[in-house]
Amino acid sequence: MALDLAIIGGTGLYQFPGLENVTRQSVETPYGATSAPVVRGELAGRPVAFLARHGEGHSVPPHRVNYRANVWALHSLGARRVIGVNAVGGIRADMGPRVVAIPDQIIDYTHGRYTSFCDVDGAEVKHVDFSEPYSAGLRAALLAAAASAGVAVVDGGCYGATQGPRLETRAEIARMRRDGCDLVGMTGMPEAALARELELDYACIALIANWGAGCGDEAEISLDEIFANLREATALVPRLVTALLQAD
Template sequence: MIPGLELALIGGTGLYQLAGLEDAETHQPVTRYGAPSGPAHVGTLHGRRIAFLARHGEGHSVPPHRVNYRANLAALQSLGARRVLALNTVGGIGADFGPRVLACPDQLIDYTWGRISTVCEEPGTDVLHVDFGEPYSRGLRRQVLAAAQRSGTALVDGGCYGATQGPRLETRAEIARMRRDGCDLVGMTGMPEAGLAREMGLDYACLAIVANWAAGAGPDPDEVITLQDVLDNVAAASAGLPGLLEALLQGNGNA
């Protein structure tokens, strides 16, 4: 347990380290659920103690369906984190969610399968039935949105995140179905992470970084998505992150 650690960040595709983290210490906790994707780095950012963990490992070696989501969250919780801001690289479906947009979704739909999605998996554990009607913590979302406003960072408020299995990208028909279902964003790691955070009693919010149009959603229906395009767009969209994080960490005396 690290005193004063209130906020943890989980980085997605293209976000394997946190720029500006000072006096960083590396921790590799092993949890009751096994080892996390990689080490957690705890340091000081804008005068506050925070932790950072790369969801896919620091070399992007863990595909979305193999991420040990329970271990990642449990590791951060064991270090003392009570609030988690998830950075998710996603595709855009809705008209307001094009490449290089930042969004803070307020809803999600889970299309994944076969992943361990609860802390109630092992025999003998307590059975939890947590309320999940509002999948992201309202208070943390409000703080993220307020921080974006104070820092002048463009951030879309709301939207529905559709979590797919991966690691392949989706077909046009799948994206068309998701659009009919009401999804604005598509990613591969939003679940079971959000549900597990709720079961573990963590405040959790998502900062979605739109890397590309989802299949058939953009102005060019024949666009071919390349990894380089994704990384370039993530880098461009992430340009506003330092200012937003500074405002978040310095606001209200807590994260």
């Protein structure tokens, strides 16, 4: 059975639980090395590929992820649907720690990253439509899978992508709130845009690890709390993806 679905794991998701018949594959790309070898296996009897965005030991910071190589590698292996799992902060009142969201919009605040496959000499220049940055069909399938698996998710929300690796100031989060952002993360872009250039169906599972600065009651964001919240939210991802595959 041909590969269809690939998952890019973010902070806290360096291996995908439940994969069977696992193999590891280093993929050469025109854009350099991927963050980690691609792990291929079966989930719910279906072939799945998994790639750890930050490397398997979280050695690659958000602004140095080779997004082009990662997305290209999954595409070259035959993936047509890609799910990006992202650890994020919550801004909107209903998007607190341990909530899972399936966002539908992005605002890009990053800088200095390679944002397009057009960024090489001789490449075709593509002006892709990015009005809706996440694929409607894959978003709908994820929402249906969540309902089937009994996983509570928030439908929609605007993901504000920041440069990292530092967390944001209160003033920056206040600006993002005024801009209409509901979530803040560091890896949502340019991953989504690169997937669109390759005509992949792409959607995000956003795992809320903490409140954005100034949005919760905490005077300071605790890394211990962030990772504890991530463990709780990350545990829901295999159930959600399994339900997605079982519905195909």
